[in-house]
Amino acid sequence: MDIGELKKQSEISYDIAVAKRNALEKAHARQVVVYNQHIFRADAETINLVKTLSESQTSPLLMLDMNNNPVEIPDPNEFLKILIERNQEAISSYLQMSKTFEKRGD
Amino acid sequence: MTKGVLLFCFDTPDFQYHKILEKCVALIKKNLRLQITVVTDFETFKNIKPLGFVHYKFIEPELGNKKHGLEWRNVDRHMAYELSPYDTTLVIDIDYFPFTDNLIQFLDTGYDFLISKDAHDLTNRNSFDTKRSSMIDMVWATVFVFKKGKKAKRIFNMVKYVKDYYAYFLDLYRIRDRRFRNDYAFAIALEQANGMITYDTMPMKLPTLPLDCRVLQMDEQGLAWQYNDQVNYTRGQDVHVLNKEVANV
Numbered sequence: 001m002d003i004g005e006l007k008k009q010s011e012i013s014y015d016i017a018v019a020k021r022n023a024l025e026k027a028h029a030r031q032v033v034v035y036n037q038h039i040f041r042a043d044a045e046t047i048n049l050v051k052t053l054s055e056s057q058t059s060p061l062l063m064l065d066m067n068n069n070p071v072e073i074p075d076p077n078e079f080l081k082i083l084i085e086r087n088q089e090a091i092s093s094y095l096q097m098s099k100t101f102e103k104r105g106d
Numbered sequence: 107m108t109k110g111v112l113l114f115c116f117d118t119p120d121f122q123y124h125k126i127l128e129k130c131v132a133l134i135k136k137n138l139r140l141q142i143t144v145v146t147d148f149e150t151f152k153n154i155k156p157l158g159f160v161h162y163k164f165i166e167p168e169l170g171n172k173k174h175g176l177e178w179r180n181v182d183r184h185m186a187y188e189l190s191p192y193d194t195t196l197v198i199d200i201d202y203f204p205f206t207d208n209l210i211q212f213l214d215t216g217y218d219f220l221i222s223k224d225a226h227d228l229t230n231r232n233s234f235d236t237k238r239s240s241m242i243d244m245v246w247a248t249v250f251v252f253k254k255g256k257k258a259k260r261i262f263n264m265v266k267y268v269k270d271y272y273a274y275f276l277d278l279y280r281i282r283d284r285r286f287r288n289d290y291a292f293a294i295a296l297e298q299a300n301g302m303i304t305y306d307t308m309p310m311k312l313p314t315l316p317l318d319c320r321v322l323q324m325d326e327q328g329l330a331w332q333y334n335d336q337v338n339y340t341r342g343q344d345v346h347v348l349n350k351e352v353a354n355v
Binding site: 038 | 206208211212214215216217226228229230306307308309310311313336338340342343344
């Protein structure tokens with residue numbers, strides 16, 4: 001066992017873990033969306049809720065923003081489009097960053 | 107409805123804060139594209155290089171506050187309401203570098219006052235999540251948004267009141283740090299002004315580099331830092347830098 005090599009790999013793993021956590025926080029920050037004067041997060045839960053509600057009832061739909069204030073969404077399809085765009089933009093950036101982690105870990 | 111950014115900048119005998127301001131203004135212009143007003147004094151203004159279209163408001167900063175034994179001119183934030191020429195104002199510390207346009211959307215909400223309760227330690231040590239002894243949630247007055255009106259005015263009036271009786275409120279809420287910090291003053295004022303229950307917040311963690319991190323390099327995309335023997339970097343992510351040596355990078 002080469003303890004020097006193990007130490008080096010451990011340090012690389014630590015650097016990757018820090019970078020990964022920061023990239024995830026960056027993605028979370030990018031997922032925050034202001035729509036109709038309220039604040040939402042374009043995450044899986046919000047997207048699923050908007051899609052489910054929009055399929056099961058006619059507009060407008062009612063939901064809670066990130067401060068738990070009730071909001072009326074007059075055009076759910078427009079809102080869903082914005083949420084999906086922002087979600088994919090954030091995850092795409094995270095994906096690009098994660099590819100650099102793989103290279104560093106090789 | 108006018109919108110803009112309000113910055114406070116005062117050089118001290120120990121730090122050339124105007125150099126940090128220059129970096130921050132360049133990023134605001136590039137990424138947020140909002141009007142900017144800088145609150146400063148004549149001594150600092152003389153040192154600031156030409157920054158293009160920027161408004162200035164001159165005040166004499168209140169002295170007497172110290173951080174780690176050094177002069178700390180941070181006491182005037184309670185005047186943001188009166189000093190801002192905008193209907194909706196984004197106040198940011200000059201050591202918060204907006205490498206993204208993430209903040210701009212918060213000027214378009216229906217909220218009268220938004221501030222963040224959380225910070226993200228970019229070194230992954232969770233150094234801002236220490237167990238607190240105080241009885242109220244803390245906020246980060248590093249970034250906040252307010253819309254002029256009765257509610258925001260009431261909050262700022264409360265901040266002034268808290269500032270006047272600061273020692274009393276520190277004891278009341280069991281806050282052990284005796285320095286005047288805007289974070290505490292706003293946390294206390296928001297608690298008081300909102301009926302000691304809860305209030306709306308800006309739901310984001312401010313990415314923050316702790317004091318013991320040295321910024322090695324900075325460009326318009328991001329920055330690299332060193333902590334002990336670890337070097338790391340971030341790009342396309344806002345960063346609040348606590349080490350004021352960033353002025354010389």
